[in-house]
Amino acid sequence: MADIIGKLTRISGPMIAADGMMGVSMGEIVRVGKMRLMGEVIRIDGETAFAQVYEDTSGMYLGEPVEAQGLPLSIELGPGLLSQIYDGIQRPLEALRKSSGDFIGRGLDADPLDYERKWAFTPIAAVGQEVTAGDFIGSVPETEHLNHYIMVPPDKSGKIASIVAAGEYNIKEVIATLEDGTELTMTQKWPVKLPRPFQKKLPSNTPFITGQRVLDMLFPIPLGGSAMVPGGFGAGKTVVEQQISKFCNADIIIYVGCGERGNEMADVLDEFPKLKDPKTGGPLMNRTVLVANTSNMPVAAREASVYTGITLAEYYRDMGYAVAMMADSTSRWAEALREISSRLEEMPGEEGYPTYLSTRIAEFYERTGRVECMGTTAEGEEVRTGSLTLVAAVSPPGGDFSEPVTQNSMRVSGGFWALDAKLAYSRHYPSVNWNQSYSLYLNDLKDWFDQNAPAGWAERRQQVVDLLQKDTELQEIVQLVGPDALQEQERLVLELSRMVKEVFLQQNAFSDNDAYSSLEKTGGLLEALMIFYEECRGALDQGVELQALLDLPEREEISRLREENSEGFDAKKTAVIEAMKTALRGAVEAVA
Ligand code: ADP
Ligand code: MG
Numbered sequence: 001m002a003d004i005i006g007k008l009t010r011i012s013g014p015m016i017a018a019d020g021m022m023g024v025s026m027g028e029i030v031r032v033g034k035m036r037l038m039g040e041v042i043r044i045d046g047e048t049a050f051a052q053v054y055e056d057t058s059g060m061y062l063g064e065p066v067e068a069q070g071l072p073l074s075i076e077l078g079p080g081l082l083s084q085i086y087d088g089i090q091r092p093l094e095a096l097r098k099s100s101g102d103f104i105g106r107g108l109d110a111d112p113l114d115y116e117r118k119w120a121f122t123p124i125a126a127v128g129q130e131v132t133a134g135d136f137i138g139s140v141p142e143t144e145h146l147n148h149y150i151m152v153p154p155d156k157s158g159k160i161a162s163i164v165a166a167g168e169y170n171i172k173e174v175i176a177t178l179e180d181g182t183e184l185t186m187t188q189k190w191p192v193k194l195p196r197p198f199q200k201k202l203p204s205n206t207p208f209i210t211g212q213r214v215l216d217m218l219f220p221i222p223l224g225g226s227a228m229v230p231g232g233f234g235a236g237k238t239v240v241e242q243q244i245s246k247f248c249n250a251d252i253i254i255y256v257g258c259g260e261r262g263n264e265m266a267d268v269l270d271e272f273p274k275l276k277d278p279k280t281g282g283p284l285m286n287r288t289v290l291v292a293n294t295s296n297m298p299v300a301a302r303e304a305s306v307y308t309g310i311t312l313a314e315y316y317r318d319m320g321y322a323v324a325m326m327a328d329s330t331s332r333w334a335e336a337l338r339e340i341s342s343r344l345e346e347m348p349g350e351e352g353y354p355t356y357l358s359t360r361i362a363e364f365y366e367r368t369g370r371v372e373c374m375g376t377t378a379e380g381e382e383v384r385t386g387s388l389t390l391v392a393a394v395s396p397p398g399g400d401f402s403e404p405v406t407q408n409s410m411r412v413s414g415g416f417w418a419l420d421a422k423l424a425y426s427r428h429y430p431s432v433n434w435n436q437s438y439s440l441y442l443n444d445l446k447d448w449f450d451q452n453a454p455a456g457w458a459e460r461r462q463q464v465v466d467l468l469q470k471d472t473e474l475q476e477i478v479q480l481v482g483p484d485a486l487q488e489q490e491r492l493v494l495e496l497s498r499m500v501k502e503v504f505l506q507q508n509a510f511s512d513n514d515a516y517s518s519l520e521k522t523g524g525l526l527e528a529l530m531i532f533y534e535e536c537r538g539a540l541d542q543g544v545e546l547q548a549l550l551d552l553p554e555r556e557e558i559s560r561l562r563e564e565n566s567e568g569f570d571a572k573k574t575a576v577i578e579a580m581k582t583a584l585r586g587a588v589e590a591v592a
Contacts, residue, residue, distance in 0.1 A: 088303075123175075237328060418437045
């Protein structure tokens, strides 16, 4: 292909225009200016190409060259991705820092993966075997706990002509050839804006377990589902995303952070590498890839980072893993779209966002799901399935959910975990508002919970939903006429709801025993609370005074259960419930 080299004719923040770009394609990568900053063509007008630039454009001059690269923005996939920290265009932050000091220099290139490192490759495919897209040709223990499957890239197929013996190879060495001469290595490139192919989407009936009681019990989503987490500044979005990263039941975490406050991303970069994986005891980074945008990176890089993140996620999904992507926050991405769109002088839609905002958000959420993967497994027997779950934070200005990013995300997201400034202000964390939040997946997950969760899960859930609903109604009455108008049974509802909020819905991310709540603990804690509620209702009917019930020391014991570790929770819970029942029987007998 002939080289396309144009001349810079306009520089407008992160957006540039260049003339003499005839033949360039939409989405093509260009190198801009003498610094060779990376950009992406986002509009073509005859010979003029407009590009968004992923690095700071200051100090460039009109007339400098703009060179088309012939390829859309692509990332490199292969062993060694896990535990990396990348910027939005897959440059490893560590390598960049080393080569340019603490401040990341512009126009720098750095290899996304280590090309020298040797990996222990074990072949799966054999000479003479017909292989197609997605088939496993071998595997590599990427970490102690995770096999990285080397797959035939989506655009290749044929008969294996040669394959190396088990041994140590780097990712650039040819490990297999096809009969037509195609050489396969352990890496492949993929354009980030193009969803990676799969056979078909499958229904998903297995929950994405977060270890957060309010989410797992009230608003669960499946592996392959999506949840949005809207919340104003300080509502707890980042803590929620990090808690889920630590404790969820996914095999792989892709964490995309777009710094909101000055040093927020720096905190994440500092803290993440220190976190322990509760499942293995090893570093959490061993099953994580971080894509980080510090707040001094230009807006276009945020756009790239969400696509880079979801492509990484799809790649591990294709191997048959459960992958969870955390995006914090997608509003920063939408704002980048808005800024670029306004620089392009496009017709603005709602609140200045481009009219294609809803399409972009929908297309992004569409990349989630549980799928039947391309290719067969090694034995060619079972279907390979993988899932990509998305938890996307949204930061509406002033916490106002009527704004376009929240509204457009709501249309496509199956879970809505609304964080509430009032709750956060009163230090009720996680500040998930139980009236506003919802999950559209409850029916899909019902059977799984019936079969696998602690006994009585669905009934307890319904009880607590009803209780909180009654509480909301009664609170309104109290607002109007004061608490004296309430009957004892109604006051019991208020007291028990308060207890549910404090003991069950709240969960301290910084407590060793409570940061994670297993399904046993989540179900057991609610069981204790609901049995207490039932018993108290009965006792009131028998003429016991409400205050006498509230004063029982056994009530405190229930509250204290929250601080018990998930391990061995059942036995402790059973003891507390027995003691509580005995005490209540005593209270009833005393008035009989
Ligand atoms: P956001 O990302 O929405 O701006 P953060 O996630 O940074 O908000 O939360 C702000 C602060 O709220 C945290 O620094 C922490 O002190 C507190 N917080 C949030 N969630 C929890 C939690 N689950 N447990 C304890 N503290 C929390
Ligand atoms: Mg945050």
